[in-house]
Amino acid sequence: MLIEEITRYLNLGGDAETLIDVLRNDWDVTPNDAIARADIDYTGEGRPDVLIPYVSPDGEAGIAVFGCRAGTVEVLFEAVSDTDQPPTVLAFLDVNRDRRNDLLLAIPSCPTAETCEYRTQLVTFSPERSRFVDLLPPNVTSTEPPQVLDFDNDEVSEIVVRLTSRGTAETGPLRTGSNIYDWNGAQYVLSIVELEPPRFKIQVLHEGDRALLRGDYAAAETIYRSAIDNTDLRFWFNDEPDVLQSYALYRLLQAQVVQASPLQTTTFQEIQRIYDDPERTPVYAQMARTFLETFQSTANVSSACEAVRTIIDGAPEALAQLNRYGSRSPSYTAQDLCPF
Structure with a gap:
């Protein structure tokens, strides 16, 4: 009305x-x-x-x-x-120097009572389409309105979206930092991602898992080792100390085995020493033992993974403990836990 x-x-x-x-x-x-x-x-x-x-x-x-x-x-x-x-108007003149006035908006949204955020749009009128169009990718969201800056002094503004939320129960843990969108002559695209160091151990393990799945085993090994040794990393859930320690050692062992690293023996001995009670051995320590023992007997990493997936089929916690980190965290399958 x-x-x-x-x-x-x-x-x-x-x-x-x-x-x-x-x-x-x-x-x-x-x-x-x-x-x-x-x-x-x-x-x-x-x-x-x-x-x-x-x-x-x-x-x-x-x-x-x-x-x-x-x-x-x-x-x-x-x-x-x-x-x-x-919506908050952040800019109302020509942002990208294409001789058309633009409208940069931060639109407040509260999907749930505890997760309020801003959805950013940069709209401009398109004579070809006879309507306003968004020059940003869809779903540019943040917990505070973005900034308009000119980092490279080319008189074309960049849009800086600060990532300040550490996460909620719905999203899971989030990395903080900045996403910087720059004009490519047709639209604004994500050009620079500047993330601060991860605060939570699970975030480091997610980073290691991404490296492992893309085949960068040396990087994965380094990341898993840092997750184990860095005592400053925080826990998202109270039960994580035992869960993530055993998971990190399992993944570290995988990365070392596929590289034929002599350090696999040291890692396996570490697992045996920490989890010396068969009645209280976490599922990831069981998977680590099965993985290495099967590989040693078959010299076949695929056979080792088949044996591990048999354990996963009978131990729902193997996936459940990783798939509880909210909508913005990776979702794991049995194949992900032993991808060879």
């Missing part, structure tokens, strides 16, 4: 600046700290469009661009928030 009333007012020749003043100061529809403009041309047709953030009487919050098309004022673009706050 609010959008229709604004459109009707503008089509009757109403003054846009007066409208913004009334919406902000008389009706409390446009928040005092929200950017509203009636002097910027977004379509390139030579006349200004009207940018209005709003919180309607029924509680809907959003932002709309009103402009003229075929002699009639209509809504050219609208973004709606699922909270009681309208």
Whole structure:
């Protein structure tokens, strides 16, 4: 109803600046700290469009661009928030120096009560499509609005999305740092990922697993060793000290065996020493023993993995203990745990 009333007012020749003043100061529809403009041309047709953030009487919050098309004022673009706050305008002029004005928005969203975030859009009017299009990839989200900076002094702005959340029960542990999006002449693309060192042991193990699965066994070995030795790494779950220690040793042994490293003997002895009680041996230590003993008897890494997967089939905790880290963490299968 609010959008229709604004459109009707503008089509009757109403003054846009007066409208913004009334919406902000008389009706409390446009928040005092929200950017509203009636002097910027977004379509390139030579006349200004009207940018209005709003919180309607029924509680809907959003932002709309009103402009003229075929002699009639209509809504050219609208973004709606699922909270009681309208999207934040971070930039409203030409961000990428393509001689078209852009609109950089941080749209608040709260998928759950404990996970509020911002979805970022950089929209510009496309004459070819006769509509606004997003120049950013889909699903650019963060816990705080991004920044617009020019790192390389080329007068084309980069968009910096700070990754500040360490994670929630829903997402699992997250890496902090920055994603930097740069203009490639057609759209903004992720050009630089600057991650801070991992805080949690499981994050280091995930990194090692990625290296192992892509066949970079030397890197995987180094990463697993660091996960074992780094006492500053934190635990996401209370039971992780025993679980992740045995998992890291199992993976370290795998990486060493496929490289024919003499250190595999030392690692196996370490496993035997730490887990010397057969009644209390974690599943990953059992898998490590079976893997090495089968490999030694068959000289075939595929046969060793078949024996390990037999253990996994009878021990649901082997996968369950890895697949509990939330929606943003890797999901494991039996094949992932012994991929050879």
